Amino acid sequence: MSKSPTKLFGSIGVGLAALALSATPAMAQSADWVKSVARAIAAKQTYPRTAQMRGEEGTAKVKVYISASGAVERTELVGPSGSATLDKEALALPTRAGTLPAPPGGATSVTVPITWKLL
Numbered sequence: 001m002s003k004s005p006t007k008l009f010g011s012i013g014v015g016l017a018a019l020a021l022s023a024t025p026a027m028a029q030s031a032d033w034v035k036s037v038a039r040a041i042a043a044k045q046t047y048p049r050t051a052q053m054r055g056e057e058g059t060a061k062v063k064v065y066i067s068a069s070g071a072v073e074r075t076e077l078v079g080p081s082g083s084a085t086l087d088k089e090a091l092a093l094p095t096r097a098g099t100l101p102a103p104p105g106g107a108t109s110v111t112v113p114i115t116w117k118l119l
Helices: 005-009 024-028 031-042 049-054 084-096
Strands: 010-014 020-022 058-066 072-079 108-118
Touching: 031 058, 031 108, 049 084, 058 084, 072 084, 084 108
Parallel strands: none
Antiparallel strands: 010 108, 020 108, 058 072, 058 108
């Protein structure tokens, strides 16, 4: 069984413990909901091949604005990774995840750290 390039050359992940909620109704959001959003985003994360080849690693912090229905309205880079390639991937990732779990307290935003680390 062959391994994918991502499995051979790097590992990726969304840091669940470091998630931070923000926006007006943020305090109404449960920790379980935040974790489910992070898992949905992490499921679509990839390691861009060009970043792998260059040995780029880092953590980008992305603020994701989520509608009351769970649609990603927009993303904003609030903490760059140090790699333009990884930052671009981080901004696209939440939208690629599709509809996220609907926030229990209505439309909100969540800041998600997205980490790429080569093995």
